[in-house]
């Protein structure tokens with residue numbers, strides 16, 4: 138196999154590294170498989186030079202990911218020229234692989250105590266980001282090497298892709314001030330401020346002609362309009378100003394979120410509905426509806442048994458919609474004492490009650506302003522509060538407990554429950570008017586046992602997640618293990634499956650998950666040899682039946698008349714058809 142060299146893609150990788158370092162406030166570097174620096178931040182180069190200690194490099198290449206939390210004092214550091222005075226305080230490293238061939242490593246490094254604290258505290262998060270960075274670099278290399286040529290178009294796409302990974306808003310403009318390109322953050326910034334690129338051009342520099350090539354003033358009206366600091370950098374070629382870049386830093390009020398610290402974490406890819414794993418008809422349908430309503434502010438009511446993924450779905454809708462850069466605030470209605478509920482939801486003013494915090498406290502509605510409020514276990518909301526919640530949902534105005542003024546909020550509410558709300562309404566335990574207000578867009582997530590096609594992709598996704606977390610690598614599941622997973626009824630649904638995979642991964646010493654590593658309750662149903670084959674055949678038969686029923690429904694329609702025709706065509710009674718539809722999750 139031809140060895141792919143990272144050096145060839147240096148400009149594109151450089152964009153990624155600079156962008157990442159800018160956003161995460163850490164230093165970053167990419168090192169090739171021979172231990173030579175390909176790209177890094179300036180400080181990294183200054184502090185560590187452009188040679189990496191080869192044993193450490195080999196260690197990472199074989200491990201996949203590794204956290205160096207005691208630089209200079211770890212086994213892999215032995216023989217390093219820095220001895221025990223390594224300038225790095227912490228390093229998180231990951232290999233870059235193309236088709237299982239390690240071609241280098243990427244490093245997130247901090248030389249400061251603050252960075253050390255942050256990376257050590259949120260290691261998992263940074264590991265995830267690091268994995269995404271190494272995947273991004275892999276994509277860059279693959280995209281280029283696939284064609285062998287780096288056409289100007291591809292270069293442009295790569296650069297644009299890299300710009301899209303940055304959180305700051307970037308707008309490039311030509312010498313007449315026309316906006317030529319905007320990155321994702323810039324497009325969001327424009328949308329939030331109801332501006333078009335042409336508005337920026339108009340407000341931007343009154344005239345670029347004759348401007349000093351080293352400095353570009355940004356028009357005050359633009360700063361006012363965006364309520365943000367913005368800086369313009371000229372691009373000069375052969376002493377000629379050919380355009381420039383307008384940058385609005387993410388700390389600016391215009392790009393910042395209402396609540397500091399609640400900004401969505403960096404995502405190099407869309408974190409939304411793509412993260413909702415599942416290929417069953419039911420999940421496909423849920424995703425299709427979710428895709429249609431992701432940008433709407435209508436209330437959503439998600440129903441389903443515990444652990445089916447209601448919270449996960451709510452977050453996925455939020456992350457994929459136009460509120461993604463605003464807070465997602467969740468509240469579990471079952472876990473809050475009735476006496477604290479009102480102040481928790483709506484906040485309180487200073488001195489509202491004995492024990493109230495000085496200066497008051499914002500409620501969850503306020504914290505979610507601009508974003509989404511997820512009301513989990515809504516069936517447990519005290520009746521006494523339901524009327525107030527209904528009023529807030531209708532008027533979108535909030536008044537803190539003990540407050541005298543009401544202020545408008547912009548919050549999308551997604552509620553979820555595993556109870557039968559209609560029954561609660563009939564028993565007068567839940568207000569009918571609130572139920573209808575919440576149930577504008579109903580989404581139902583069926584139990585896992587009714588969508589067995591999802592078990593394998595979910596199991597694979599969870600295994601991948603564990604691999605990322607622990608750095609151990611697994612090839613997957615043995616056929617017998619899969620048969621057991623598919624045969625089990627999963628009363629705890631997806632949550633139980635996720636925990637079972639984590640358990641198995643801890644128990645397994647092989648590189649494939651075998652049935653013996655599954656939790657005992659699953660193992661008691663262990664099927665081997667003949668029975669495993671039977672289970673697999675049964676699953677296959679169910680697939681074939683589901684396909685036949687789906688095709689017939691497609692042909693005749695899903696109304697009563699259609700279903701009668703389907704039952705005639707398939708030679709099964711209408712009751713059996715309904716039973717099968719339920720069983721197969723159609």
Ligand SMILES: Nc1ncnc2c1ncn2[C@@H]1O[C@H](COP(=O)(O)OP(=O)(O)OP(=O)(O)O)[C@@H](O)[C@H]1O
Pocket residue numbers: 412413414415441442443444445446447448449450513553555595598631632635
């Ligand atoms: N389709 C899915 N794809 C990936 N992960 C999922 C999916 N569904 C559920 N999960 C994961 O399963 C776990 C349980 O999901 P979640 O907490 O959303 O369930 P829930 O229905 O809200 O549970 P509860 O009713 O107990 O609050 C979470 O870790 C979630 O990330």
